[in-house]
Amino acid sequence: MDSKAMYKLTYGLFVLTSAFDGTDSGCIINTAGQVTSDPNRISITVNNGNFTRELVQNSGKFNISVLSEQADFEIFRHFGFQSGRTTDKFAGYAACRRSENGLYYITAGTNGYLSASVEQSIDLGSHTMFLASVEDMEVLSDAASATYAYYQSSIKPKPAAPSGSGKTAWRCRICGYTYEGEELPADFICPLCKHPASDFEKVTI
């Protein structure tokens, strides 16, 4: 079995937003897709550690803003690399508007948004899958949607050229953070994007 076959699957990238009890938040997900056309339903899957998942669970509604190839790394840093539990991600954030359902959607670096109401949720242990009906949607631009592969090749900052020191380091595949050292501790968590040691690759710097 070659587990690299999993890398052959393609993914889009989205800002998932929701609100409950007057608190708004959002996070980055790569797991949104249409599952039925009539009625029009989508599914999303969100890590159970994400604050936005709680807001979706409690309110039963969410927006998906589709990230385009014009999205910059700052959007990923803003919505993906910090927690809504400790940061109000919409305080002073200008590139957003409220849709009919009262939730924010993102207006820059996106090419459309969908508003959805949750029909079912399934707790998968590490994540929750939400099956939802699409209630409203708008196209925001003609820019191509950003795939996860596009993020890796063109949005994520390029690593610095090797210095020639020949030292071993570990680089986070998600955000590019580099940890210098021969061995990466098994319980290491990326200080920038919070992904685990399994998302690091060994490099020479």
Ligand code: FE
């Ligand atoms: Fe990282």
